[in-house]
Amino acid sequence: MKMDIKFTVGQQRFNHRAAAVIIKDGHLLIHRNVRDEFWALPGGRIQLMENGEAAIVREIKEELGLKAEVTRFLSVHENFFTYEDVSFHEVGFYYEVTILGDMAVTTEEFFGVEGEELIYRYVPIEQLETVKLYPEKLMKMIQCGEWSPLFSNEE
Template identity: 35%
Template sequence: MADCGFLNNSGWFRYRAAAIIIEEGHVLMVKNDRDPYYYSVGGGVHQNETAEAAVCREVLEETGVEYEIERLAYIHENFFIGTENLEGVPCHEVAFYFLMKPRGTRELPISNSHGIHGDREHMVWLPVKDFDNFYAYPSFFAEKLLNMKESVEHVVTKEY
């Protein structure tokens, strides 16, 4: 299935669904063998797929574990300049971040997934209170995960 997104003369757009998985004060993030940064579990929403279905599919694909959604926590509009095969291209991503129900364990899931460039992915638990000490995206996690509101928050990040 194709992800909801496109590339045109104005730049690249992507619709993404992502998970916030927190256990014992740590958030589950992904690291691959290529990139120097950590990123959230999740990925592109497929055409004719809901964001809820997409986040459950992505979590299972990346972690091998079925998590349930607790609630939608953030809608993130992210404006940035692309790298690698999108080098210098203005990018606009809209991501729905879902808080997942905790399972009561920080046992590391063994990932059999690969990133968009084919690099093997690894799951890592990062301490929420020290999130700003890591090179990790989305950067708003450093502030927002410490004081999560009960309502959905709209977050806009502009890097250009």
């Protein structure tokens, strides 16, 4: 039996997540729930006895119907936030991910294979600051350290 690594105690929830940094043609792939005003990186919960790399490859397959491979591990980020009246303590593993096969870059919103709950789009890297992107520290993670070459406009 597969089980997501999460648990809830009262109005508090721990969540263990893997997230994909997918960059193509100077654009970053982001997604959001149709009910939300904010965007995040694609990904999902890591399952018990599953490593983060396997989780992000599985999530991309489940959500977008695409094969992917992890290029490299980027970082771990601990995030605290409130969502729908629940206080979250989330530990996220961030990976640079390459989509295998053809996936068109479009700034138009589109849905994945799971249905119409998650909206996806590619945002031009130079326009990232115009998007409400969570976790809040994600922009700093993108702009500094070893992540910054990923987001360079230079080829």
